[in-house]
Amino acid sequence: MQEITFEKLQFCEDYHIGLNQFLMDVATGNRLIFHFRGHTEETMVIVGDYSCNYFRLTFEEDAILLRSPDLYELKEDVEINPIPLLTLTDSKLLTFAHEMMNLDPTKDWVHYWLRAFEQDFHVLSPRPPVLTDLGHKRSDAIVKHSFDSVSVE
Template sequence: MVNFDLDILLATEEYILELDKFHLERNEHFAINMYFHAATDATKILTDDESRKYFLVQFDKYAMFLGTLEEHGIHEDDLKNQRPIVKLSDSKLLSFAKENMQTQVANTDRGPISHFVIRTFDQEFHVLSHSDPIVIDMGKK
């Protein structure tokens, strides 16, 4: 496997992710820390295969964690692919957040907000962020 970075995770359909740990940090530079295992097939995920890769996705302190797709019931047409991370600049969930959470008013000096969908083996996570997350390849774990 190659070293992970955001560009690979946004472009490939080769890897399956599994969430290991999730932290919402208070008063830190990076507010959302998500640790993942990645493998080329589900069997390696399910059996804790030693060849899995381990990496961290860090969103900054202005990011907003919006939970999982099941919580919102909003289906996006742009998600008809198998990429582990999808970045949307326009989405139904982003429109919903602008209308109901006043995201267009808060932190406008940080630029436009993007909708990131992180897909794991068994669920999707939705995060709104003004900047791209940092992906740190942590090797194997």
């Protein structure tokens, strides 16, 4: 079994991820919970092959999920590359959020750009996410999104 690590997500250009499930746990202050499957071959991610790694990224309750910078008419000065997780300490989206959303200035906010198959996610957080390796993909479940209170293991 191939272990999933932050290093693999941040530095491996030949690693692809796809969203399996997203939860916003309102019972714990809107904690963001992403379940992804990943593989070095994009086809395996697309078809949900059982050889895919299955992992969870959890952002604590002070994290903010934002839409794509393009929707705010912001163009990030970042080259397009296949790395699944970009960690930006200076970005146009982060500057926009500081100005328009009054982010707590006492915290060191970071822009986490998750580049998943066919969908990018932009999360602002003063704390890094918690990565939990869940082994290989566990089911053929379709992508689920939830904004309801959910019990998390």
